[in-house]
Amino acid sequence: MKILVTLQSNDIAPRFDLATEVLIAKIVRGKISGEPRTVLLPGPGSDELCSLIIREEASLVICGGIEESHFQYLVWKKIEVIDRVIGPAAQAIALAMAKQLRSGAILRSETERSGVS
Amino acid sequence: MTETEETNTFRPDLIDILNGVPHGIALVDQDLRIIMMNRFLEALTGYSGEESRGISCDYVLHSSFGRNDQVFRQALEAGVSCSIEGDILGLNRKKIPMRFTATPVVEPGQGRQALVLVLEDITVFQEIDRKKEAGPAKGLLGHSPKMQEIFELLPVLAHTDSSVLITGETGTGKDLLAEAVHQASKRSKYPFIKVNCGALPESLLESELFGHMRGAFTGAHADKHGMFQLAQGGTIFLTEIGDLPLPLQVKLLTVLDDREFFPLGSQKKVRVDVRLITGTHRDLKQLVQEGKFREDLFFRLNVLRVHLPALRERDGDVRLLIDHFLQMFAASFSKGVKRLSAQALRLLNSYRYPGNVRELRNIIEYGVNICRGEVIEVEHLPPYVLADAGKAPRAKDVSVSRESGEKTAGVAVPEIPDNASSWSAIEKKQILTALMQTGGSRTGAAKKLGWGRTTLWRKMKEYELG
Numbered sequence A: 001m002k003i004l005v006t007l008q009s010n011d012i013a014p015r016f017d018l019a020t021e022v023l024i025a026k027i028v029r030g031k032i033s034g035e036p037r038t039v040l041l042p043g044p045g046s047d048e049l050c051s052l053i054i055r056e057e058a059s060l061v062i063c064g065g066i067e068e069s070h071f072q073y074l075v076w077k078k079i080e081v082i083d084r085v086i087g088p089a090a091q092a093i094a095l096a097m098a099k100q101l102r103s104g105a106i107l108r109s110e111t112e113r114s115g116v117s
Numbered sequence B: 001m002t003e004t005e006e007t008n009t010f011r012p013d014l015i016d017i018l019n020g021v022p023h024g025i026a027l028v029d030q031d032l033r034i035i036m037m038n039r040f041l042e043a044l045t046g047y048s049g050e051e052s053r054g055i056s057c058d059y060v061l062h063s064s065f066g067r068n069d070q071v072f073r074q075a076l077e078a079g080v081s082c083s084i085e086g087d088i089l090g091l092n093r094k095k096i097p098m099r100f101t102a103t104p105v106v107e108p109g110q111g112r113q114a115l116v117l118v119l120e121d122i123t124v125f126q127e128i129d130r131k132k133e134a135g136p137a138k139g140l141l142g143h144s145p146k147m148q149e150i151f152e153l154l155p156v157l158a159h160t161d162s163s164v165l166i167t168g169e170t171g172t173g174k175d176l177l178a179e180a181v182h183q184a185s186k187r188s189k190y191p192f193i194k195v196n197c198g199a200l201p202e203s204l205l206e207s208e209l210f211g212h213m214r215g216a217f218t219g220a221h222a223d224k225h226g227m228f229q230l231a232q233g234g235t236i237f238l239t240e241i242g243d244l245p246l247p248l249q250v251k252l253l254t255v256l257d258d259r260e261f262f263p264l265g266s267q268k269k270v271r272v273d274v275r276l277i278t279g280t281h282r283d284l285k286q287l288v289q290e291g292k293f294r295e296d297l298f299f300r301l302n303v304l305r306v307h308l309p310a311l312r313e314r315d316g317d318v319r320l321l322i323d324h325f326l327q328m329f330a331a332s333f334s335k336g337v338k339r340l341s342a343q344a345l346r347l348l349n350s351y352r353y354p355g356n357v358r359e360l361r362n363i364i365e366y367g368v369n370i371c372r373g374e375v376i377e378v379e380h381l382p383p384y385v386l387a388d389a390g391k392a393p394r395a396k397d398v399s400v401s402r403e404s405g406e407k408t409a410g411v412a413v414p415e416i417p418d419n420a421s422s423w424s425a426i427e428k429k430q431i432l433t434a435l436m437q438t439g440g441s442r443t444g445a446a447k448k449l450g451w452g453r454t455t456l457w458r459k460m461k462e463y464e465l466g
Helices: A046-056 A068-076 A089-097 B003-009 B014-019 B039-045 B057-061 B070-078 B123-133 B145-158 B174-184 B202-210 B246-258 B284-289 B295-301 B317-332 B342-350 B356-370 B383-391 B395-408 B423-437 B442-449 B453-462
Strands: A002-008 A021-028 A037-040 A060-062 A080-082 B024-029 B034-037 B082-089 B095-106 B113-121 B164-167 B192-196 B235-239 B275-280 B304-307
Touching: A002 A046, A002 A089, A021 A046, A021 A089, A046 A068, A060 A089, A068 A080, B014 B039, B024 B039, B024 B057, B034 B039, B034 B057, B070 B082, B070 B095, B070 B113, B070 B342, B082 B317, B095 B123, B145 B174, B145 B304, B164 B174, B174 B192, B174 B235, B174 B275, B192 B202, B202 B246, B246 B295, B284 B295, B317 B342, B317 B356, B342 B356, B342 B383, B423 B442, B423 B453, B442 B453
Parallel strands: A002 A060, A060 A080, B164 B275, B164 B304, B192 B235, B235 B275
Antiparallel strands: A002 A021, A021 A037, B024 B034, B024 B113, B082 B095, B095 B113
């Protein structure tokens, strides 16, 4: 199975339609196989991103905000989508593998938030 | 305790007040991380204020800006409120068009800066704008209450055939409004003809408006239709109506009353069905009192009167128009200019604009042409703007500038003095600061300011610092 995460730096991109980078992790027997691959997109765009997801045969997409039409399209293509996730991509993948990631999750740790005024 | 005393001492929690506002509101720190959100925004985003605390606002809002949050940062730097339109992806995965208004605030005592972000759902306004784009108020821009009143009045003006008198200073957009009224009216498929009454001498103007027959006067070699005939079925816009000569005022009055007139040298009456819109920057009432304008014509024209506000009276529109013209000229000249510096913005905000929107448009066109980089600085603006800023800034904006000067002190533009609207004062202070920092060395100060020694000498002489 493949997990695809929309990326902004090391975090999940806030918006699916504005993401220009994705991280693809191959999972074999419950473990990440090899080094996750980063793919740079030619530009932002939901349609192009959906095509890439289909082409890569990803079975799980982790992203930030996504429009209903694209969400439904991916679901119709039998791809699971966990959206509105905030936090580091690696942490999200780990939680998804453990079946503990839910839509709308905020994965920032307390130490990361301590810089608040 | 009396009821009044109780009212005066009532101090509810800030968040309770924010929860009562039907717009999304977030308080963010200098790094644009969420400090608090009101209930409306929590419902919109699906995240609670508590769990979002400390997270960069673009992750929580799922806004269309992404990393393009320069406008918000600029608001922090300049210490002035700004608005920008974009969209967010809400909890229900629906894209919602929003107007983001960022207002810098300073914590009393602590001096820490933060930004209040107000998210206003503009779905309805965008629908109206789309309809306007298709015809009506195309080219007329403004979010100020005074302009909103005009936009609200536009359909009313369009749905009647009565005469409209548009008043307003030069450059306020009288022509655009007249055309907008025509485009929104049932006459839109017929011509819209504009005639400047101040541009032609009386004899020519009469011929221009009402036409002439061959031989009516020397040089009239052929019959010519007047503008009233050419506008048949449509609208004629007589701009600078205050300059219309008295004899022609009588003829115009007859046309308005009878809907017919005699072209010059003709024995045959011409019947026309034309709607009349007039415009002037003059005070017609005053002209009536001076005997330069017929009172009966004034009453005939003054059926529906619209006054276009001067740009200095249109709160917040300067910024909107700057952004609009900047994008327009950058695109048309294929230049990479993206924004104005905080100093340039402050200067333009404090300028009086005697030429109104037309003048602002010319200033931005000048800036885009002169600027070679991405940011228009003060020196890229026309010199007369700087000179005027030194004379008499807008009273209202001086207080804003002073306020912003205090807010930005020591943050991004520490060299800006309190009276930031005066470029001469800014420059004078810059020179003094540079001289103090270099222990009075003119060579050092010139180097620090990026000028030649001669420029420094000249400016010191100008400001009587020598």
